[in-house]
Amino acid sequence: MAREDDLDRRRRELEAALSARRPETDGEKRSSRSGGLAGAGNALKLSSEFIAGIVVGAGTGWMIDRLAGTSPFGLVIFLLLGFCAGVLNALRSTGQMAEFGSRPSGKDGDGDGRN
Amino acid sequence: MASDPIHQFNISKLVPIEIGGLDFSFTNSSAFMVATVVAAGAFLFMSTASRGLVPSRMQSIAEMTYEFVANMLRDAAGSQGMKFFPFVFSLFVFVLVANLLGMFPYFFTVTSHIIVTFALAILVIGTVIVYGFLKHGLGFLNLFVPSGVPGVLLPLVVAIEIISFLSRPISLSVRLFANMLAGHITLKVFAGFVTSLSAFGIVGIGGAILPLGMTVALTGLEFLVAFLQAYVFAVLTCMYLNDAIHPGH
Numbered sequence: 333m334a335r336e337d338d339l340d341r342r343r344r345e346l347e348a349a350l351s352a353r354r355p356e357t358d359g360e361k362r363s364s365r366s367g368g369l370a371g372a373g374n375a376l377k378l379s380s381e382f383i384a385g386i387v388v389g390a391g392t393g394w395m396i397d398r399l400a401g402t403s404p405f406g407l408v409i410f411l412l413l414g415f416c417a418g419v420l421n422a423l424r425s426t427g428q429m430a431e432f433g434s435r436p437s438g439k440d441g442d443g444d445g446r447n
Numbered sequence: 448m449a450s451d452p453i454h455q456f457n458i459s460k461l462v463p464i465e466i467g468g469l470d471f472s473f474t475n476s477s478a479f480m481v482a483t484v485v486a487a488g489a490f491l492f493m494s495t496a497s498r499g500l501v502p503s504r505m506q507s508i509a510e511m512t513y514e515f516v517a518n519m520l521r522d523a524a525g526s527q528g529m530k531f532f533p534f535v536f537s538l539f540v541f542v543l544v545a546n547l548l549g550m551f552p553y554f555f556t557v558t559s560h561i562i563v564t565f566a567l568a569i570l571v572i573g574t575v576i577v578y579g580f581l582k583h584g585l586g587f588l589n590l591f592v593p594s595g596v597p598g599v600l601l602p603l604v605v606a607i608e609i610i611s612f613l614s615r616p617i618s619l620s621v622r623l624f625a626n627m628l629a630g631h632i633t634l635k636v637f638a639g640f641v642t643s644l645s646a647f648g649i650v651g652i653g654g655a656i657l658p659l660g661m662t663v664a665l666t667g668l669e670f671l672v673a674f675l676q677a678y679v680f681a682v683l684t685c686m687y688l689n690d691a692i693h694p695g696h
Contacts, residue, residue: 373675376622376626376629380617380618380621380622380625381614381618383618384617384618385610385611385614387614387617388610388613388614388617389614392610392613413603413606413607413610414614416607417607417608417611417614418614420607420608420611421611421614421618
């Protein structure tokens with residue numbers, strides 16, 4: 333039993349140490365504290381991601397309409413898809429959504445492809 | 448000197464060249480691109496010309512830049528990504544030096560034109576697509592198929608993923624361009640307040656201190672933005688290259 337108590341105590345200590353360290357490493361808290369400028373940068377970043385999705389969706393739809401003569405349905409459908417892609421982009425850039433593929437990035441070190 | 452804040456982005460032809468009805472003129476934008484390349488190249492060449500085991504100041508700046516980009520690329524794309532190091536390093540240094548050159552008064556800012564940043568972004572995405580297909584063939588298309596999606600939703604999700612992928616060069620270029628454009632316009636507008644306020648006699652000169660302080664603060668911020676946007680551009684390039692090297696899961 334003494335061993336489990338010991339483990340429990342160490343776990344609590346680790347928790348305390350981590351929570352003491354967390355405010356320093358937590359990027360989101362820091363950016364919200366520094367206020368306006370970081371907020372403006374974030375706003376520009378997120379809006380560019382969102383708008384890019386819509387623009388590409390609308391552009392694709394318009395091109396399909398022109399090539400296939402399906403006006404206005406291509407534009408309607410791809411504009412909606414563009415909205416979805418824009419939201420997806422924005423969520424991805426805030427890190428609330430998995431990146432392309434769901435593998436841990438980098439550091440795989442199997443240097444097979446060094447051609 | 449023109450007082451409107453947009454005037455600084457005017458393109459003027461220095462050497463008009465026209466080949467086959469197309470305009471290939473050497474403009475002030477091209478001149479500053481050449482200046483950017485020459486400045487960056489000359490700095491790197493001269494700072495590493497007399498290499499010492501104990502680096503001089505200039506040499507250590509060059510080495511720090513190398514280490515910075517190399518670590519960034521290694522973190523984002525793994526050790527296989529290092530074959531793109533020259534590409535990412537050139538992009539980072541070009542954008543950084545172009546942004547910093549634009550901070551000189553009366554200088555032209557190359558990266559404040561969307562066609563320039565868009566060309567850089569297309570270069571990145573083109574590299575990703577070409578390398579992805581060369582390396583993985585059609586397996587590169589796995590990038591657009593997330594795992595664990597029910598079959599009914601798959602066409603919809605793939606369409607959204609493709610649009611999301613295609614929107615990358617646009618958001619990449621718009622971000623750099625908008626930051627530089629907005630920053631330079633703000634700086635110009637606040638600096639313009641100083642001169643127009645000080646025309647109102649002694650009270651105006653007293654009031655002009657506020658926008659003057661703001662201009663000084665904004666100049667500092669602009670240097671930060673110039674570095675930060677070059678960094679963001681390079682980091683995103685690394686992340687996109689990572690998709691080309693390891694598509695799928």
